[in-house]
Amino acid sequence: xxxxxxxxxxxxxxxxxxxxxxxxxxxxxxxxxxxxxxxxxxxxxxxxxxxxxxxxxxxxxxxxxxxxxxxxxxxxxxxxxxxxxxxxxxxxxxxxxxxxxxxxxxxxxxxxxxxxxxxxxxxxxxxxxxxxxxxxxxxxxxxxxxxxxxxxxxxxxxxxxxxxxxxxxxxxxxxxxxxxxxxxxxxxxxxxxxxxxxxxxxxxxxxxxxxxxxxxxxxxxxxxxxxxxxxxxxxxxxxxxxxxxxxxxxxxxxxxxxxxxxxxxxxxxxxxxxxxxxxxxxxxxxxxxxxxxxxxxxxxxxxxxxxxxxxxxxxxxx
Numbered sequence: 001x002x003x004x005x006x007x008x009x010x011x012x013x014x015x016x017x018x019x020x021x022x023x024x025x026x027x028x029x030x031x032x033x034x035x036x037x038x039x040x041x042x043x044x045x046x047x048x049x050x051x052x053x054x055x056x057x058x059x060x061x062x063x064x065x066x067x068x069x070x071x072x073x074x075x076x077x078x079x080x081x082x083x084x085x086x087x088x089x090x091x092x093x094x095x096x097x098x099x100x101x102x103x104x105x106x107x108x109x110x111x112x113x114x115x116x117x118x119x120x121x122x123x124x125x126x127x128x129x130x131x132x133x134x135x136x137x138x139x140x141x142x143x144x145x146x147x148x149x150x151x152x153x154x155x156x157x158x159x160x161x162x163x164x165x166x167x168x169x170x171x172x173x174x175x176x177x178x179x180x181x182x183x184x185x186x187x188x189x190x191x192x193x194x195x196x197x198x199x200x201x202x203x204x205x206x207x208x209x210x211x212x213x214x215x216x217x218x219x220x221x222x223x224x225x226x227x228x229x230x231x232x233x234x235x236x237x238x239x240x241x242x243x244x245x246x247x248x249x250x251x252x253x254x255x256x257x258x259x260x261x262x263x264x265x266x267x268x269x270x271x272x273x274x275x276x277x278x279x280x281x282x283x284x285x286x287x288x289x290x291x292x293x294x295x296x297x298x299x300x301x302x303x304x305x306x307x308x309x310x311x312x313x314x315x316x317x318x
Contacts, residue, residue, distance in 0.1 A: 242290025253297015
């Protein structure tokens with residue numbers, strides 16, 4: 001049998017499969033071949049260049065940029081969203097939140113324990129975009145204290161909303177994010193309700209976190225759940241570029257406060273690093289250094305960000 005005879009059959013099989021949409025079993029029956037022969041033939045068609053498969057990439061999908069982020073920072077996945085020209089902060093947060101909602105809805109596994117760092121307007125956009133799921137999670141844990149001195153309980157409500165979408169219990173963290181002192185933090189950590197929530201951090205399968213910079217978000221400002229000017233100056237002096245769960249790190253991702261100095265009740269940076277699936281939602285050029293520090297610090301497995309920020313992250317190191 002000549003090479004041409006072989007190719008004739010290969011091309012016939014490929015035409016029936018790719019052009020006419022026939023199933024492998026139908027092709028096997030039509031040509032009096034075994035289905036395994038048809039399967040091997042289709043593989044040969046690609047290897048020998050008889051079939052070339054191309055992926056049509058729309059202009060607002062950035063696969064190459066996502067791959068560059070993944071390779072440069074060694075993360076599992078990057079998701080880069082299109083935000084158009086000159087987007088404002090609300091547009092960026094909504095686009096990232098929408099992408100995050102789709103990611104969580106399609107990747108969450110049954111019986112996962114989900115942690116949420118709920119002082120984040122971007123995460124709030126994500127929860128707003130979600131729909132009740134068929135997959136039932138084992139529970140949602142609040143990773144950062146959600147009771148604000150000004151009576152703000154939005155963080156607690158956000159945790160409960162996500163738990164409702166996932167048809168599972170919510171384990172709340174009944175404390176402020178930042179206590180008045182380390183001593184007060186220790187006292188609260190000894191209380192049964194707070195101790196129960198904090199003890200569950202090590203069980204988190206999927207952590208959904210925001211990334212903050214040194215300037216507090218409007219959500220935190222309104223809640224009163226933030227550091228005073230003296231502490232902000234100390235953080236700046238020590239090179240803080242960003243935070244996850246209000247635990248600050250420098251440009252290399254190293255914590256800038258020791259445990260003896262840190263009054264925050266929330267999932268700690270080492271616990272975040274140890275969590276097997278951390279999804280970070282953050283965008284905007286002003287957060288570029290904060291995101292970079294989190295990536296270099298190996299706190300993130302999946303980054304969901306906007307196109308301009310993604311481009312700035314792959315251009316050069318800080």
